[in-house]
Structures are given as C-alpha cells and as structure tokens.
Amino acid sequence: MTVLVRDQLANLLRTALQAAQADQSLPEVNLPPIELARPKVAAHGDYSSNLGMILAKPAKMAPLQIAQRIIAHLPPAEFVGKVEVAAPGYINFTLAEPWLARQVAVILENGSTWANLRHGNDVRVQVEHGSANPTGPLTIGSGRNIVIGDTLANLLSAAGYDVQREYYVNDVGSKVRKFGETVYVRYAQALGVDEPLPQEFYPGDFLVELGQDFAREYGDKYLQVPRAEAVQTLGEVGTQRVVDHVKQTCARMNIHYDRWYSERSLYDSGLFAQIYQMLENKGSLIEKDGAIWFASPDLGEDNDAVVIRSPQVIPNPEDRPTYFASDIAYLWDKLVLRSFDRAIYVWGADHHGDRPRIFAVAKALGLDPQRVTIILYQHVTLMKDGVEQKGSKSAGTAVALHEVIDEVGMDACRFMLLTRTVDSKLLFDLSLAKEQSEKNPVYYVQYAHARIASILRKAGEVLTAVELPAEPDVQQLTHPAELALIRKMLELPVIIEQAVRDLAPHHLTYYAQDLASTFSLFYRDCKVVDAEQPALTLARLQLCRAAKITLARTLELMGMSAPEAM
C-alpha cells in the first residue's frame, strides 16, 4: 500500500510546528491545515509548504522568520534530502536521491498493486453511468458518459473504495411504447405490409434493420395476433435487442457492469408504491391540475416536480409516473435497500435542472444529500475532416459509438473521450483519433510501453553472454534523467487521489503523456543495455520494469491496452 511522501512531510511539519511552539520559538496559535504543493520550478525542490505565509498574520511574525524557526525543529527523515527557506516564506523540500532510487524496488515489490491507496477505506460507492434509453445504439455522447463513469470507477477502486458499476435501463414509459410502435411498423413493412409510421416514430436505419430481423425470425406470426399485443411483445423483444447491442458496444469499450438495473422493476416490485406512500405521509406530495407533484422548500416556489401525470392528459396509467418518479424509488433502492454509502450519477449537462430535485427528494426521505454526487459532463461534438458531424439521437442521425470504435479503435476512442474536464465540451476529432502517428497522444503513450518491452527483450538477448552481479543495486541510479523518471512515477498515486477527490478522471490522460515523455528523455540520455557496465545495466533494467508497471497501471486505469510491441 502506498503511503504518500506528501502526507509524511505534513506529519514532519506538524511535529516541527508543535516543537517550536513548545519551546516558545513560535507563539501558540491554532494549527492550520498543512498543505504541500509541488513547485513548478525544479530549483524550488519537490515539495513546498506555505506555512510561513499562512501563520504570519496569527503569529504576528515575518513569514521568513516563521519558516526558519519551523525548519530548525524539523525531525530528521530518510526521504528528505534538502530543506530550504525561500522568500517570501516558503519551505522547500528536496527528496533524498538514495531514497528515490530505492523507490524503484518498492514499485517492483508492489507490482500490479503499485499506486493503490487506502483512502476509500472500503466505503461502498455505486457509480451509475450509461443509462440511456434502450431505443437505439449508444451515441458518441453516451460514449463520453460510460468512459467517464468507468474510469472513475477504476480510480475509486484503486483508491480503496468498494465500487459497484451499474447501468440503469429506462425500459418503461411512453418513449418505449413509441419505440414498440415503430418496431412493429418496420416489422410489418419488412413483410410487405403497407403500414404507415405512427405520428411520433423513431427514425434511423437501426429500427428498419431490427424490423427486418424480426420479419426473418418470426415470419408473419405477429401480424396474426391483435395489434396491441404485437406492439407490446415486439417492443419488449426490441428493447432487449437494443440492450444486448448496448452491452456489446460497452464490451468493445472494455466496459463491464456489475448490474443492469431495470427501471420497470421499480414498479413491478411495488417499491415505487411504497416510497410514494412514504412521501405522501410526510406531506411532500400535492395535487394540482389533476397531477401529483413533489413539493419541497428546497426547490422553492413554482419548482414543484410532477411525479404522477394527470389522467386527463395521459390516458394510459402506465405512462403516468414520470422519470422523476422512478428516480425517487431508485434513490431509495440505492441508499437504503442496497445501502451504498455513496451514489454517484453520471449525467449529460442537459439534465442539470434535475439535480436539485434529487437532492430535495433525498432530504424529504430523510437521507443525507451528501451521499449523492451528480457528475454533469458537457456535450461532445464530433469533427471529421474539419467538419462538424451534427446529429441527434431522437432524429436517428447521431453518429453511433460503435461506428466510431470501428473507425478509430477502442484505445483511441477511450482516450479521446476522457481527455477533457467534464465541465468543458469535448471536440472529438475523428480524423486525428484515426491517425496512427506522432500527432496522436494515444499512440505516444502506448509506444513508450512497447518500447520498454522491446528493451527488456533486447536485454535478454544481449546479456546472456555477460557476467552479471547476483543482485541488482538500484543505488546505481543517480543520473538526473533516472531520478526524474522515478519522481514522475511517484506521482501516480497522487494523481489517483486527486482524480478521485475532484471527480476528474481526465487527469490520467495528461499524466500518461507526461510519464511517457519523461521515459523518452531517460531513453535518450541513458543507454540501458550496456555489456560494458553490467551493474548499471541491471539497475536500469529494474527502472525500466518499474516504468513499465507504472505505464501499464495508468493505461489500465484508463481502460486501455498496454501493447508489448507496436
């Protein structure tokens, strides 16, 4: 298990601060939270503390003087090489080189668990992502959703959380019925029946093909039964087909769920009725214009949300509960029946208006809203040859995710969809993603991994005839490029922690490029396999193995493959 240097440094500083206060070097003031930053400039060391500036006001002392008194009380530590005070009051730490070199051995000992953290403390977290209507193939927008969710789940898991991945299937409601109508018509048309499309139908070739499939499989069987029954059955079977298709696409993205949760089951199980009763008992439901609304002081006036639509407007009882109605029962299922400590939702930004309702309903049900996190990601624009590919799912013109995978492959697809903060819209450049060249960061990262594998293979060939020391000695690693690579590798657990804390999985893509770049510089400056220097060669091979592990772990967290050769 990885213990962060940063946290150890914070402990040292805390001890020093208390010691300084004990002997009156510093006045008794409340201890501030101790933060350590990583300076951008190498001359400022590996870590820096701003304690001097923070304490200046309460201690009524000059920041520089405070910093000096703190470091005078700093206990010795093997990982600390140099400690300096810098204006206006920074304390800068440089890590000890022998300690850095030893971390190569530590990484190798940890192997595939290197960089894992215990921060999560086995807290049970559910990440719900994907969750699109089962009425057509996943779009590129859904692609962003599942990549964010899956990567975040990977990160949470690495950080020590007990993670469950779930896809919520919206298999109920009027859209599903309209989908059934369309499937039926496409099926009938495939059999040569002149059946007109319903008022609201699902366009796109996907449903035409589905109708043809059904015509082939069932013949005219469903033309012989009552229409309503045929629509119902073909709708259900069609929905199942779409879900299967979605599952396939997810699998091609290396995304796997622990559970596919049916929205319909919330009603079939009676859970919705039960929660509805609870809300009614609490007085959270009001009747207005024939509909039932959820009202809450947290939402403010005029922001009531419809739970059950009015019979005057919606004749079919099954269509009356709203999407929000389902969400209420689903939330209860997550937090109470399945007792997840935390529920994370990944939603498209167009749902931002629904967010306050979830929190308000959690509160109304007596649940802590802090247990709920909703990640909103901005939209994806697909570019091809410099032209924006416009399209919408409901119009059947959206570019499907599986088509993008066909074109650029899973690795490039995942990387591209992950590479921006969730808060900014994402421009997916299909032409660039497809290009297998130095322009494409995806291959840059994988290339570094493949190159290490190649070096290790080469070493195996060259070194058979060379007499080698019995044990590798990592203390041979003193070259600046070697130490820079070690420092970069040690950042991975910090990146994991930060990505989890900020729910910002995109950090991984930048770290991956950074790590690959740092390795390339080492490769340029340090010849690894050198029969003339067997001890150094052995040490550098250990470094290469550690770098390979770190790159592979980074790629693994992003759900990408780590090729042995390219």
Next chain:
RNA sequence: GCCCCCGUAGCUCAAUAGGAUAGAGCGACGGACUUCUAAUCCGCAGGUUGUGGGUUCAAAUCCCGCCGGGGGCGCCA
C-alpha cells in the same frame, strides 16, 4: 427573464483544494536515424489568461458587473 458550463499561444486544451517564471500537443520554421523501436528527440517562434472592478502577502483560479459561445428551463426521457 431565471439556472448550469465555458472563454488561457494561430488551433485543441492543461495548470495538483489561491502559490514562486501560466505549460503540453498540433500547426509554422530549423535540426538529429552506421546507436536498446525516429509512432522518438532537440532547437526556435507564439500570452496584458474575454473585459472592468473587488478580496488577498499572493488570483487563470475566489466575489460582483459587463461582453461572447454552448446547454437547460414540458404533465419528454
């Protein structure tokens, strides 16, 4: 009108809970393959972080106003 997100180099974007000299890639220009993978590396150019105030020892980052772009405000899902 109200709500959410964004505005950083020619382009696409980073910037670790406010920290020191704002960084990459692409594109432009100029270099490096008898050398462990050149899908690599090096050099050079490119900035008043949209704008005006405020808070702070310190602001791309926090607060307020304005300008510009995207999205949402349904008894759709």
